[in-house]
Amino acid sequence: MSSIIELTNNENENPMVIVADGENEHQLQPVQPNIETKAAEYMAHAKAKNTLAAYRKDWDNFCRFCNLAGVSPLPAQVSTVVAYLTTQAENHKVSTLERRIASISQAHQAAGFSTPTSDMQVRVLMQGIRRTIRTAQTAKNPILINDIKAMINTLPDNLLGIRDRALLLVGFAGGFRRSEIVNINIEDTSFSREGLTIIIRNSKTDQEGSGRKVGIAYGSNCNTCPVRSLQAWIEQSGITSGPLFRSVNRHGHLREGRLSDKSVALIIKRTAEAAGLDSSKYSGHSLRAGLATSAAAAGVSERAIMKQTGHRSQAMVRKYIREGSLFLDNASCSLGL
Numbered sequence: 001m002s003s004i005i006e007l008t009n010n011e012n013e014n015p016m017v018i019v020a021d022g023e024n025e026h027q028l029q030p031v032q033p034n035i036e037t038k039a040a041e042y043m044a045h046a047k048a049k050n051t052l053a054a055y056r057k058d059w060d061n062f063c064r065f066c067n068l069a070g071v072s073p074l075p076a077q078v079s080t081v082v083a084y085l086t087t088q089a090e091n092h093k094v095s096t097l098e099r100r101i102a103s104i105s106q107a108h109q110a111a112g113f114s115t116p117t118s119d120m121q122v123r124v125l126m127q128g129i130r131r132t133i134r135t136a137q138t139a140k141n142p143i144l145i146n147d148i149k150a151m152i153n154t155l156p157d158n159l160l161g162i163r164d165r166a167l168l169l170v171g172f173a174g175g176f177r178r179s180e181i182v183n184i185n186i187e188d189t190s191f192s193r194e195g196l197t198i199i200i201r202n203s204k205t206d207q208e209g210s211g212r213k214v215g216i217a218y219g220s221n222c223n224t225c226p227v228r229s230l231q232a233w234i235e236q237s238g239i240t241s242g243p244l245f246r247s248v249n250r251h252g253h254l255r256e257g258r259l260s261d262k263s264v265a266l267i268i269k270r271t272a273e274a275a276g277l278d279s280s281k282y283s284g285h286s287l288r289a290g291l292a293t294s295a296a297a298a299g300v301s302e303r304a305i306m307k308q309t310g311h312r313s314q315a316m317v318r319k320y321i322r323e324g325s326l327f328l329d330n331a332s333c334s335l336g337l
Contacts, residue, residue, distance in 0.1 A: 050179065050261075058103035075113040076104065078121050085122070089129045097129065140283040142320075143268070143290035144297075147277060148172050152224055154274035159236055160248045164267050166233035167245050168287065169226035171264070173216045174198060175291035175309035178264035178284035184244045186234065194218075196227045200310070212310060292320035 059073075062084060066073035071080050081104060088097055101117045108115040116122065143151070151168060155161035171181045180200050188199040195217040202211070219225030239246070243258035265284035273279040288309060295305050302317055311317045 054099060055103040055106055058100040059107050062100065062104055074107060074111055076108070076116050078116045078119040081116045081119075082121055082125055085125055085129070089133060094126075094130055094133065097126070101126070140286050140289070141281040142293040143172065143272075143282065143286040145294050147272070147275070148290065149224055150275040150277070151268075151271040154271055159252050159254065162229075162233050162236050163245065163248060164271060166226070166229040167259075167264065167267060168271065169219075169224060169229045170196075170198075170216065171287040172291050173219075173226040174214050175288050175305075176200070176214075177288055178261040181264055181287075182243075182245055182259045182261050185242055186239050186244050187241065189230070189234075189244065191227065191231065196230060214308065214310075289320065292317060296321040 062076075063073045065084050065087070066076065066080060069080070069083070071077065073080075081101075085097055085101070088100065101122070105115040105117045108117075148168065152165055155165050167181060170176070171178070174180075183201065184198060188201065190197045195215060198214050198216065200212050200214060216226050218227045222228055234244075237246070237254050239254075242256075245259045247255045247257055247259055247263070249255060261284060264287075268282050268284060268286055269279040272282045292305050292309055292311075295308070302314070302321060305311070305320070306314070306317050309317070
């Protein structure tokens with residue numbers, strides 16, 4: 001009869017399983033693999049690449065703190081998290097602390113532990129930190145209609161300028177994230193009498209890749225029409241398959257590689273500066289925020305905005321609506337001042 005024997009060579013090793021069957025013994029893998037590695041593996045399959053990178057960076061930071069303090073990061077005690085956040089609050093924004101809380105929580109949940117971050121002590125601590133340092137998240141400016149027009153007018157009439165025009169206008173009109181822009185393949189686009197249809201294969205809120213279709217209508221001005229601009233880019237670049245937006249070298253030659261999401265932010269900053277705007281106030285998110293804010297200012301419904309941008313959070317869209325509607329039906333407009 002076979003028997004299972006659990007052996008451990010010393011207290012620092014994982015237990016090993018030996019299956020004894022008469023004269024034969026077979027050594028198996030450890031029953032309990034390194035739990036931090038296991039947590040990281042679970043997280044890798046559950047989150048987007050950028051989110052995972054942020055979680056890993058935050059988790060490494062927390063682990064370094066715990067190692068220096070001589071305490072366990074997983075599972076961590078509530079007192080450890082309180083001490084960590086108190087130390088971090090001295091030179092980090094509230095938004096950074098909140099993200100690190102989420103990272104610690106995700107690691108614990110992935111490893112099957114209850115998360116210490118949900119404890120009342122942590123909640124009260126964060127309330128005190130918010131009241132004390134009052135650090136609001138520094139939001140980048142949305143690119144509004146007049147901004148995008150000014151930016152487009154600075155672009156040269158060459159292959160690089162044609163690409164940037166199409167990228168900016170399509171990104172703006174589609175309300176796309178920068179990661180969504182660079183992941184579009186030419187096979188994901190189709191043109192019709194009504195305009196342009198783009199299939200977004202996967203996104204931050206669609207990790208399983210169900211996909212969604214986004215319609216972009218023809219513009220009334222040829223110079224700023226996203227549909228005609230993209231048609232011009234496809235024609236001039238000669239792209240017939242693969243990545244839609246690619247790099248162009250300093251000699252004006254098209255390269256095979258897909259643009260990175262960081263390139264989108266750089267294009268936005270470069271054209272914003274050329275248009276006389278403060279480039280430090282704009283980011284890769286400014287196109288998406290600009291579409292939502294501009295649409296709200298034009299009286300577009302919350303439902304239509306969410307359909308275009310793919311937002312699942314009504315709270316975030318309503319933030320754009322509040323900003324876009326700030327001077328619509330404003331009490332100060334009728335005072336006769």
